[in-house]
Amino acid sequence: MDIPISSRDFRCLQLACVALGLVAGSIIIGVSMSKAAAAVGGIFIGAASLGLLILAYPFLKARFNLDHILPNIGSLRVHPHPGPDHAEGRSSANGNKDGVRSSLSTVSRTLEKLKPGGRGTGEG
Numbered sequence: 001m002d003i004p005i006s007s008r009d010f011r012c013l014q015l016a017c018v019a020l021g022l023v024a025g026s027i028i029i030g031v032s033m034s035k036a037a038a039a040v041g042g043i044f045i046g047a048a049s050l051g052l053l054i055l056a057y058p059f060l061k062a063r064f065n066l067d068h069i070l071p072n073i074g075s076l077r078v079h080p081h082p083g084p085d086h087a088e089g090r091s092s093a094n095g096n097k098d099g100v101r102s103s104l105s106t107v108s109r110t111l112e113k114l115k116p117g118g119r120g121t122g123e124g
Helices: 007-031 035-064 084-088 092-114
Strands: none
16 A cells, blocks of 8 residues: 655654654653663664754755765775786786686685585595
8 A cells, every 4th residue: 555645744754753763862861770771862862863864965965065075876986906917917908807717716616615515625
């Protein structure tokens, strides 16, 4: 059963959840006699703060133009350091393919060793 909800109603619901978390966390901390109960209140306040940040992020992004401060998460790439194969003077295209094959064969050998009854388990 899908109930249509407007964007404004959704934002109000988010804000109500944040306010409820802040109030609950404050009450738990205020009436707690033990450190464990105060820690639970702190968790409520932390979760409410995260909800507030999620709620306010589009507005902060538009106001402060955070694109130049924070990189786009989707455009981040991992660039591994070249291995010792590149120091031997091989071409980078061929060396990259060989490096990938060598990595895959290492992973395959490791997986074979981990299989029950595999050739690297040392069982007779």
